[in-house]
Amino acid sequence: MSATVITITSGKGGVGKTTTTANLGIALAMQGKRVVVFDGDVGLRNLDIVMGLENRIVYDVIDYVEGRCRLRQALVRDKRVTAGELYLLPTAQTRDKSAINPRQMVMVCDELRKDFDYILIDSPAGIEQGFQNALAPADRVLVVLNPEVSSVRDADRVIGLIEARGKGPAQLIVNRLAPQRVRKQEMLSVQDIVSVLSTEVIGIVPEDEAILSASNRGIPVVLNGKTPAAQAFHDIALRLLGHQVPLVEPQSVSWWQRLLGLS
Amino acid sequence: MGLFERFFNNKHNSSSPMAEAGSAVTARQRLQFVLVHDRAEISPATLALIKDDIIAVLSRRIRIDREHVTMQLTQTERETRLVVDIPLLGDADLNLPGRAVGSPRRPLTSQSS
Ligand SMILES: Nc1ncnc2c1ncn2[C@@H]1O[C@H](COP(=O)(O)OP(=O)(O)OP(=O)(O)O)[C@@H](O)[C@H]1O
Numbered sequence A: 001m002s003a004t005v006i007t008i009t010s011g012k013g014g015v016g017k018t019t020t021t022a023n024l025g026i027a028l029a030m031q032g033k034r035v036v037v038f039d040g041d042v043g044l045r046n047l048d049i050v051m052g053l054e055n056r057i058v059y060d061v062i063d064y065v066e067g068r069c070r071l072r073q074a075l076v077r078d079k080r081v082t083a084g085e086l087y088l089l090p091t092a093q094t095r096d097k098s099a100i101n102p103r104q105m106v107m108v109c110d111e112l113r114k115d116f117d118y119i120l121i122d123s124p125a126g127i128e129q130g131f132q133n134a135l136a137p138a139d140r141v142l143v144v145l146n147p148e149v150s151s152v153r154d155a156d157r158v159i160g161l162i163e164a165r166g167k168g169p170a171q172l173i174v175n176r177l178a179p180q181r182v183r184k185q186e187m188l189s190v191q192d193i194v195s196v197l198s199t200e201v202i203g204i205v206p207e208d209e210a211i212l213s214a215s216n217r218g219i220p221v222v223l224n225g226k227t228p229a230a231q232a233f234h235d236i237a238l239r240l241l242g243h244q245v246p247l248v249e250p251q252s253v254s255w256w257q258r259l260l261g262l263s
Numbered sequence B: 001m002g003l004f005e006r007f008f009n010n011k012h013n014s015s016s017p018m019a020e021a022g023s024a025v026t027a028r029q030r031l032q033f034v035l036v037h038d039r040a041e042i043s044p045a046t047l048a049l050i051k052d053d054i055i056a057v058l059s060r061r062i063r064i065d066r067e068h069v070t071m072q073l074t075q076t077e078r079e080t081r082l083v084v085d086i087p088l089l090g091d092a093d094l095n096l097p098g099r100a101v102g103s104p105r106r107p108l109t110s111q112s113s
C-alpha cells in the first residue's frame, strides 16, 4: 500500500486552503481511510488551530528534518475520528520557508506513504519556495479559488506552474460560492470560471457561516452536522475516492419559489 | 418608484441601482482580458507600443486610417493570436465623388506570406 499525496494550493492567500485541507482530511478518515494532514506553511502554521489540535503539538516536521525526533513523534493523532485514522503533521511556527526544501518534503512523504492512504498537504499562498515545497511530493493537486477576478487570475497562474512541473492536470475547488449572488449576476458562476480556466472542478463549497464558528472552536464543519459546506466537503472526499457524486452548482431559492412553496 | 414597481424592477432591470446586479458581467470581461494578457505575457501597455510601431512602419509605405487601427489578443483552447485590423485610406477618402454611388466592388482578399 502506498499513499496518494494531494497538495491543496491556490496562488492567492485566504481563499480557504487550510479549511479545505482540514475538512477533506477528516472526511476521508471518516470514510475509513488512514490520513495525514501535513501543514506546508512553515512560519504561518494554521492547520493545527483550524483542527483544534494546537495544544497537543510537541514536535513538528522541522524537528524531524533536523534530527531532533522520529517522524512518528511529530504526528499528532486526532482521536475524534474513529472510523479511519487521522494524524496532523505540524510545521514550525517560528521558522521560515527555507527550513525545509523540496527534496526533504519528498523524503518525509515517502516515509509516510507506506503507512497511510492519503497525505494532504496544506500549501502556503504564493508561488515561492513554500509552494514549490508543497508541490514537490504531490501526486495530485487541488487548486482552491473564490469566485472573484483576482482569485481566478492567480489560480490560472498556479495551474500553469503545476502543469509546467508535470504535476497536472490540477482540479479546482470553488470555495465561498454564494448562489444567491450568482443568481443576481453579482458573482462569477462556476460556469464562468470553468470556461476561462478550462480545468475540471472537483467541488463547489458554498459560503457558510458555520465555517467561522468551526474555526473559532477548532471543530471543522464535517465533524458535526450537515451544513452546506460540510456536505460539499463530504462530496469532494467521495469524489477523491473515485465515487460518482454528481456535481451541481448550488441553486438558491428565489423569492417566488419560496412564495409558491416550491422548495 | 412604488413598491409594486420596485418589486418587479429589481429582478428584471439589470441597470437598477438597487443592487450591484450585473457586476458579474464586468467581472467576466475583466477576467478574460487579464487572463489573455497574462498567458501571452504581453501587457496591454506593450500592445499599445506595438500598435504605434506598426502604424509608423506601415505609414511609410501606405496610407492607413490611424484612428481606427485595432489590435486584439484572442485565445482559443489551442492558440493565442494577435489580431490586427488596419483600415486603409482609399480613393473614397480622397473626396472623389461617385465612388459610393457606383456599383459596389466585389470583395476581394489578398493574402501573402
Ligand atoms: N466556505 C466558506 N464559507 C465561509 N467562510 C470561509 C469559507 N472558507 C473559508 N472561509 C474563511 O476564510 C478565511 C480564510 O480561510 P483559510 O485560512 O482556510 O484560507 P487559506 O487559503 O488557508 O489562507 P492562507 O493563504 O492565509 O493560508 C477563514 O476566516 C475562513 O473561516
Ligand SMILES: [Mg+2]
Pocket (backbone or CB within 6 Å): A017, A018, A019, A041, A046, A122, A123, A124
Ligand atoms: Mg492557510
